Amino acid sequence: MKKTDALIDLILSDIEMKDVLEVACGTADISVSAARFASSVSCIDIDDSSLNPKIKQTNNILFQIMDASKMDYPDNVFDTIIIYNSFFHIQSHWNEIERECKRVIKDKGVIYIVGTWKLDTNLIAKIFGDDAKWQDSFLIVKMKK
Numbered sequence: 001m002k003k004t005d006a007l008i009d010l011i012l013s014d015i016e017m018k019d020v021l022e023v024a025c026g027t028a029d030i031s032v033s034a035a036r037f038a039s040s041v042s043c044i045d046i047d048d049s050s051l052n053p054k055i056k057q058t059n060n061i062l063f064q065i066m067d068a069s070k071m072d073y074p075d076n077v078f079d080t081i082i083i084y085n086s087f088f089h090i091q092s093h094w095n096e097i098e099r100e101c102k103r104v105i106k107d108k109g110v111i112y113i114v115g116t117w118k119l120d121t122n123l124i125a126k127i128f129g130d131d132a133k134w135q136d137s138f139l140i141v142k143m144k145k
């Protein structure tokens with residue numbers, strides 16, 4: 001099983017029939033995995049240099065070039081946000097990105113910060129402490145609004 005499919009299986013109740021946003025998506029492989037179950041998937045990155053070409057063939061995924069610290073979305077539009085193996089790369093703007101994520105999720109929405117790479121997991125563990133929990137090979141922080 002693909003690693004991104006395994007993560008989606010773990011958090012399926014927050015994906016199935018939900019409006020999902022992947023932030024700092026890079027290849028957007030998590031978006032591809034989520035799109036099998038979600039109502040809609042949006043994914044953003046500051047550039048499209050790593051983007052998986054499959055995104056363009058998947059009807060319910062919308063990729064946009066967008067700075068996560070200044071999102072174009074209105075308030076309260078997503079059920080679930082996923083930040084996957086990107087925390088290290090966005091750490092310097094985390095305060096602004098966290099504020100934006102909390103603005104664009106619905107009141108009962110959830111934000112997942114997930115790492116598998118040492119670079120990410122070490123930092124996630126340091127910043128979030130006991131709120132970061134290992135499930136299989138994923139270090140997961142689940143935040144509410």
Ligand SMILES: C[S@@+](CC[C@H](N)C(=O)[O-])C[C@H]1O[C@@H](n2cnc3c(N)ncnc32)[C@H](O)[C@@H]1O
Pocket residue numbers: 023024025026027028029030044045046047050066067068069083084085086089090093
């Ligand atoms: C490690 S990479 C992508 C990881 C991705 N989840 C994956 O599995 O391919 C981190 C990404 O963060 C993006 N990024 C960095 N700062 C950003 C920002 N302010 N807004 C949106 N994306 C950003 C980079 O362009 C890069 O694609």
